Amino acid sequence: MTGTLKGLTINRLGKGLILSLALVGIITIFTNLFMVREVEKLSSSWANNEQSIVQKQAYLSVLRGAIGYGGMIHNFKNYLLRQDKRYLLDTHRSMLEIKIIISGYRLLGVSSEEDAALGDLENVVKEYGVAIALAELLLDSSFSILETDSQVYVDDGPAVRALLRLTDAVATLRQVKTNVDSGQIHSLANTINSVTIGIGLLLIIMIVSLTWFLRFRLLNPLGKLSTAFDQVDPSAPGLTRLPSAGNQGDELDMVANAGNRFLDSIENHVNERLYAEKALRDREQRMGTILSNVVDGIITIDNKGTIETFNPASERLFGYRADEVIGKNIKCLMPQPYRDKHDGYLQNYHDTNEAKIIGIGREVIGQRKDGSTFPMDLAVGEMEVSGIQMFTGIVRDITDRQQAEMMKTEFVSTVSHELRTPLTSIKGSLGLVQSGALGELPDKLKSMISIAYTNCDRLVRLINDILDIEKIAAGKMDFHMRPINLVPLLEQAMEANKGYGEEHDVSFYFSSDLPEAMVEGDHDRLMQVLANLMSNAAKFSPIGGNVRITLSKHDAGFRVAVADKGPGIPEEFRNKIFGKFHQADSSDTRQKGGTGLGLNISKAIVERHDGIIGFESKAGQGSTFFVDLPELQGNTVFHSRVSRLPLKYHVLICEDDPDNATLLELLLKQDGFTTDIARNAAEAEEFLGRTAYDAMTLDLCLPGKDGITLLRELRENPKTRDLPVIVISATATEGAADLNGDAIGVIDWLDKPIDQNRLSAGLRRILTSSTEDKVRILHVEDDPDVLQVVSALVDGDADIVPAKTLSMAKSLLLGEAFDLVILDLMLPDGDGEELLALLKREDHKPTPVIVFSARDAFGQTAENIKATLVKSKTSNEFLLATIRASIKAEKPPK
Secondary structure, three states: OHHHHOOOHHHHHHHHHHHHHHHHHHHHHHHHHHHHHHHHHHHHHHHHHHHHHHHHHHHHHHHHHHHOOOOHHHHHHHHHHHOOHHHHHHHHHHHHHHHHHHHHHHHOOOOHHHHHHHHHHHHHHHHHHHHHHHHHHHHHOOOOHHHHHHHOOOOOHHHHHHHHHHHHHHHHHHHHHHHHHHHHHHHHHHHHHHHHHHHHHHHHHHHHHHHHHHHHHHHHHHHHHHHHHHOOOOOOOOOOOOOOOHHHOHHHHHHHHHHHHHHHHHHHHHHHHHHHHHHHHHHHHHHHHHHHHOOOEEEEEEOOOEEEEEOHHHHHHHOOOHHHHOOOEHHHHOOOOHHHHHHHHHHHHHHHOOOOOEOOOEEEEEEOOOOOEEEEEEEEEEEEEOOEEEEEEEEEEOHHHHHHHHHHHHHHHHHHHHHHHHHHHHHHHHHHHHHOOOOOOOHHHHHHHHHHHHHHHHHHHHHHHHHHHHHHHHOOOOOOOEEEEHHHHHHHHHHHHHHHHHHOOOEEEEEEOOOOOEEEEOHHHHHHHHHHHHHHHHHHOOOOOEEEEEEEEEOOEEEEEEEOOOOOOOHHHHHHOOOOOOOOOHHHHHHHOOOOOHHHHHHHHHHHOOOEEEEEEEOOOEEEEEEEEEOOOOOOOOOOOOOOOOOOEEEEEEOOOHHHHHHHHHHHHHOOEEEEEEOOHHHHHHHHHHOOOOEEEEOOOOOOOOHHHHHHHHHHOOOOOOOOEEEEEOOHHHHHHHHOOOOOOEEEEEEOOOOHHHHHHHHHHHHOOOOOOOEEEEEEOOOHHHHHHHHHHHEOOEEEEEEOOHHHHHHHHHHOOOOEEEEOOEEOOEEHHHHHHHHOOOOOOOOOEEEEEOOOOOOHHHHOOOEEEEOOOOOHHHHHHHHHHHHHHHOOOO
16 A cells, blocks of 8 residues: 555655755754844844943943042042041042042953043043142141142143043944944845745745645545545445546545445444444333333432432322423422422532432431322432433332331330230249248249249340340440440459359359450440350350450450350351351250340440450360450549448339339348338329438339329429439330430439349449538539539539639639539630649648540540549439539548
């Protein structure tokens, strides 16, 4: 192909054009170089001459000043008239300046006329030198000023004439320079004109030649080829091919052949496109059928929220036809207040790229055409179509699902109450009988009681596990987080599970080199995890075996490991170990017992503590389950001790179930309390109206008036507002959530069956913390609502002095003494930590501090305070208990 092109007209034309352009370019380059050199020479000459003339003019200006007024002549006359040596010094200075200027002028190059003029100036300076010496001599010889002036006369005319001649010489020099420059410029202009005319003529010749070649050797053949192209009909079945035109030259033949090849490719492309369009129509028909029959609503919107598509399922869900909503904003499908907020959601996503729903999904409320609303699942996806951002929403009506979940929740709650209430009586009664509190039993009866108690305990665990699973699934499992030392927690867990180990002839051993391992956690929930791991290890250990519990530092926290020497976990079961209702095999379920829910619950609890639960196992060598918990940073642990009660206290039991009431009465009397029993809210109010009680137990499920309503009424009554209450109910946890932290004075919430130790500990904690003398508490807090809540909490136990600013608190601490300070670290005029230095005085012991702030206390701050409580994480009950324990520590009972 390349060889063929070498002889073509277009190729020859191109070569001629390239050579012509190269010739013009070479001529232009050399011409430019010549003109640039000439311009540089002329510019250099101009610059040098101009600089010399300017400097000479400057020297002349200075010479006039140095000789004339204010210069040599003027200063010498002043010296003769005034005989002041300062004028003589100025005269010498001017003479020296004249000599220096004359030397500089000569260095610039001078003509003979300029040289003669400069010589005259030098002679006048010399004459003034002689005159100065003679004047000094005569004046020292007491000649008068007139006599001296007549003797030292100097003719200044030569100097004046010399300056005029120098001025004329410089003017002449400038005129000569101007004439020379004009000649050079004229010569250069003539040269440039000649070169420009030559290049122009050359370009004209090239343009004429190129036009001729284009007209007769290229355009005419291409015109004929274009006519042939116009005759091609793309719509005809089979494209018409271009005719060969050998008589028009090689170029036309080659282009015709290339055109035919191009038409062949077009025909193939058209056939492929027709096939692709048919396939696309088939796909669109299938997708349309799918979208029309899918049960979920599918809606697409643009980045401004405008609806672009609305499938039939969406029409059925919302009651709109597609044409009624397409083109409208998606918020027409939303009720208030979501409708007004929708544009803000889109704008926030555009500004921050932070997705609140996109790619996440959530439950929202939709609004139908008739104005009714319904709950729905919404999943939003983001896509880009032809460079335009769009969003797809998939919606599903979940009304039936929510109703089913509500029915299930109500069923679980009902079953929970109906099972827990009798189990409370059964387990409590069996426990009292088994402990011998009601007298010694025959051995056969002891065996039967033990079997009944054990199976009752299994049933209680099953119910609690099922309820915990439901709470986890609903996200309603409550956690009361506080600083916990894992060392005593593990020791307590070993003691609590010791009996279970003895039942299986297994011993627990604990080892750790850590004196303290602080984490933030829920004591009871962590005990639940440890009990599950330890009971599993005991169940699967060989008879007479050992279970080893270890505590060690691990990464940024601590690891608790429970290791047994059992059969290990089968390989095929390991990926299901933390599932619901899973055990290694059905025989294990029967032989070892258990619900199969413990590890699933433990995993959820550990993850809520920001921890990890896992295991390591080898077949035939045992298993090790471990829990990793993050270390608590910058907090101190608040310890409280509970002492035995030296006196009788009167407790009101409010319980409608007679068996549970009797059991509570026996438990409290066994621990040294006197009791009264109220079967309902009305009886409880009657008892409280005529008797002063030290504490009260309360069942939330009472006939007539429920326990939550009764509790709220007690808090509104000044007589019973501060009465300590322990809630004992099958729905205790749910009741705590309903009160939403407003249960002031509630010491504990105990689920049935009753934990006797926890019940006694709660009563003793509140009854031993009372004091006879009121203490003074300084509460440093800028939020008036928090001040009011804390004041209501400790009303009757202490006098509260509020301080809303850091400066007010400083003033109060410098002028008064307080028994306790409740401190918010974040104050409007500074950091509350500044007050800690004022609490250490030499005249009395440091004032204890409870930090109650939205910010944790860190570092040195945590070492100087008694307890650190974080707002929003601390319940009213725990805050009150902390304050009362601090009061007791400072002012013990008399």
